[in-house]
Amino acid sequence: MKRVSLALTVAAAAGFLTQAAGAQTLKTVQDRGVLSCGVSQGLPGFSAPDDKGNWTGIDVDMCRAVAAAVFNDPTKVKFVPLSAKDRFTALQSGEIDVLSRNTTWTVSRDTSLGVNFTGVTYYDGQGFLVRKALKVNSALELNSASICVQTGTTNEQNVADYFKGNNMKYEVIAFGTADEAIKAYESGRCDVFTSDVSQLYALRLKLATPADHAVLPEVISKEPLGPLVRHGDDQWFDIVKWTLFALLNAEELGVNQKNVDEQAKLDKPELKRVFGTDGNLGEQLGLTKDWVIRIVKATGNYGEVFDRNVGAGSKLGIARGLNQLWNKGGIQYAPPIR
Amino acid sequence: MAIEARSPPPQFVAKLRRLLGGRAGWGGLLLQVLFVAALIWVAYEIVDNARGNLANQRIASGFGFMSQTAGFGVSQALIPYSEADSYTRVFLVGLVNTLVVSFIGIIFATIIGFMVALGRLSPNWLLSKISGGYVELIRNLPLLFQILFWYLAVLGTLPNPRQSVSVFDAFFLSNRGIVVPRPVGEAGLDAFLIAFVVAVAIALALPAYARRRLFQTGKPMTVWPFALSLLIGLPLIATLIFGQPFSFEIPALKGFNFAGGARVAPEFVALTLALATYTAAFIAEIVRAGIQSVHKGQMEAGASLGLSRGSTLRLVVVPQALRVILPPLTNQYLNLTKNSSLAVAIGYPDLFSVFAGTTLSQTGQAIEIIAITMSVYLLISIVTSALMSFYGWRLGRSLGS
Numbered sequence: 001m002k003r004v005s006l007a008l009t010v011a012a013a014a015g016f017l018t019q020a021a022g023a024q025t026l027k028t029v030q031d032r033g034v035l036s037c038g039v040s041q042g043l044p045g046f047s048a049p050d051d052k053g054n055w056t057g058i059d060v061d062m063c064r065a066v067a068a069a070v071f072n073d074p075t076k077v078k079f080v081p082l083s084a085k086d087r088f089t090a091l092q093s094g095e096i097d098v099l100s101r102n103t104t105w106t107v108s109r110d111t112s113l114g115v116n117f118t119g120v121t122y123y124d125g126q127g128f129l130v131r132k133a134l135k136v137n138s139a140l141e142l143n144s145a146s147i148c149v150q151t152g153t154t155n156e157q158n159v160a161d162y163f164k165g166n167n168m169k170y171e172v173i174a175f176g177t178a179d180e181a182i183k184a185y186e187s188g189r190c191d192v193f194t195s196d197v198s199q200l201y202a203l204r205l206k207l208a209t210p211a212d213h214a215v216l217p218e219v220i221s222k223e224p225l226g227p228l229v230r231h232g233d234d235q236w237f238d239i240v241k242w243t244l245f246a247l248l249n250a251e252e253l254g255v256n257q258k259n260v261d262e263q264a265k266l267d268k269p270e271l272k273r274v275f276g277t278d279g280n281l282g283e284q285l286g287l288t289k290d291w292v293i294r295i296v297k298a299t300g301n302y303g304e305v306f307d308r309n310v311g312a313g314s315k316l317g318i319a320r321g322l323n324q325l326w327n328k329g330g331i332q333y334a335p336p337i338r
Numbered sequence: 339m340a341i342e343a344r345s346p347p348p349q350f351v352a353k354l355r356r357l358l359g360g361r362a363g364w365g366g367l368l369l370q371v372l373f374v375a376a377l378i379w380v381a382y383e384i385v386d387n388a389r390g391n392l393a394n395q396r397i398a399s400g401f402g403f404m405s406q407t408a409g410f411g412v413s414q415a416l417i418p419y420s421e422a423d424s425y426t427r428v429f430l431v432g433l434v435n436t437l438v439v440s441f442i443g444i445i446f447a448t449i450i451g452f453m454v455a456l457g458r459l460s461p462n463w464l465l466s467k468i469s470g471g472y473v474e475l476i477r478n479l480p481l482l483f484q485i486l487f488w489y490l491a492v493l494g495t496l497p498n499p500r501q502s503v504s505v506f507d508a509f510f511l512s513n514r515g516i517v518v519p520r521p522v523g524e525a526g527l528d529a530f531l532i533a534f535v536v537a538v539a540i541a542l543a544l545p546a547y548a549r550r551r552l553f554q555t556g557k558p559m560t561v562w563p564f565a566l567s568l569l570i571g572l573p574l575i576a577t578l579i580f581g582q583p584f585s586f587e588i589p590a591l592k593g594f595n596f597a598g599g600a601r602v603a604p605e606f607v608a609l610t611l612a613l614a615t616y617t618a619a620f621i622a623e624i625v626r627a628g629i630q631s632v633h634k635g636q637m638e639a640g641a642s643l644g645l646s647r648g649s650t651l652r653l654v655v656v657p658q659a660l661r662v663i664l665p666p667l668t669n670q671y672l673n674l675t676k677n678s679s680l681a682v683a684i685g686y687p688d689l690f691s692v693f694a695g696t697t698l699s700q701t702g703q704a705i706e707i708i709a710i711t712m713s714v715y716l717l718i719s720i721v722t723s724a725l726m727s728f729y730g731w732r733l734g735r736s737l738g739s
Binding site: 084085088089092108109111112113114142143144145146148151152153156157159160161163164170171172173174175176180181183184187188189191230231232 | 392394395396397398409410411412413421489490494495498513514592593594595597604605682683684685687691692695696698699700701702704
């Protein structure tokens, strides 16, 4: 079994290798010549292979941005598909350098798993997907329902809290992967499929007739999703964290994939600092001076990444909502690059 | 003059030396002690190193998590469980689910396996071809595929609860499983149970009595009419005297699901079916090999005594074949138990799913949880294997080998 062998890898790694702790991840990645990035097993909009086998999605672009910053080449990424329950083990054991797999930031994960969350790429919340034929308009009408969920997620606990808190009965059936869970929901085994709202929209596309299913209005939890790195390597932590902030700052400054070269020529002190024509902020991170140019050229700014993968420019068509920049009504806010 | 038997001189020391050191004597013993010491040292180093590195990486370790609150729901709990219970409780719930599915799977696999094997050896052309086809079809398809087949393609096509197939409006079959009336104990339950136990005990003792009577008086006695009337009569009398032993709670559709009654989940049914039919194909071949290993003269001898084919198989051939069948049969039982960990694919909450799955990803304590899970599977396997060995030993003794 793959899961067992993964766990054994950790046991072996923890048992025999002292190198893992405090390792120089940046140097390891540069020596290897490729970034190893943990993603989902196929969640449209976040990380899924397209019809040509290329990985696409917000989480995928996050890894491409890191690869662009390190190698100036967004294709130097090896994507490792992981199930929800294997993901932390793969990061702990050093099998991957970054875990970018719609993972919710919680205190227990941050403190007991030996991982660090670097920021939030997508502010999400948990919702419910039901058949329209059931004529259910609110999650509070779901008493006694059967609910399909993916195991190893925060969703499993949230749904227990929600139903207990509202004094409702439920039956939860937990599956190994999201695909198995949605299949069981489609076969009628469950009345409800629960997951993060963004995933509900994404997985609804995989159903035979998406129009027959609706997402209920209730959002029962906070699910801030973001990339993670191993605990104990501050330099690598900074690189991943500031790659995300660079994407956000680029959007805020109006720098995008098309105009980045022109903008780099402008004589504005703020832009010169960001593009590295003035100062050496990139080098302080362990990267090059033009790190932001590399990132924006590879993936575009945060807004472009969002639109292309889950927003108006994609099949999902999710509104920006909370993920709009702070000065445009959302809560995406990055510290300044200076 | 009687010759006194002279006992051999005591050789305790020599025996001990051979036992501990093999042919090499005390030198061999020393080597073994050194080897064990080295093994213990390596094990200690691994544990110590792992603990140190986990602490360095700030990964939680130790078994303290077992008393923390689990906080998630489990769809099938045969022992009382709620979200507020601890991970230890989750572990027990998963363990019971694994044991139940394995136990029932083993029973069905054995029955189907024996039937298919006898069918394959049958002189009836059609029966033997169907049995052969079953074995070839089932054993050559991956088990995970078969589990998903039963779950999605067979049970998944059942109607939803509102359109469920019902029998007398008390038994319901839908894609939520089989819902049946649940017996609820009433005043007469104790008397009923006592009467039933007494009836069973007497029914079990009857054959021995009949046999003794046969040897003493030469009169044969047909046991089953007595046993049957006892089994029905005694509880019936108890019910008439002490009142109704139990009433039934009839399930009814309420909201999305049935309320009341007892329910068998489709995950359980699909997993049991898949495990039983899959393992049965292997057991069938083992049984066939065992029966064919018995010399055909035994069959002919039975026939010449006037025994029917069934009686010859039951009384002559199968008992001899069991000696050959038993060891590989044990393997299949162990395989079935371990294969039950594929349950996670269809959401059956077995040990692997709720403990090495959900609990592992919630606490992140891979080493501890995998170690516990492996030990439990090891323990289950060893106990199964020991029981089978014991049965084999009894069998060998009764066959006089």
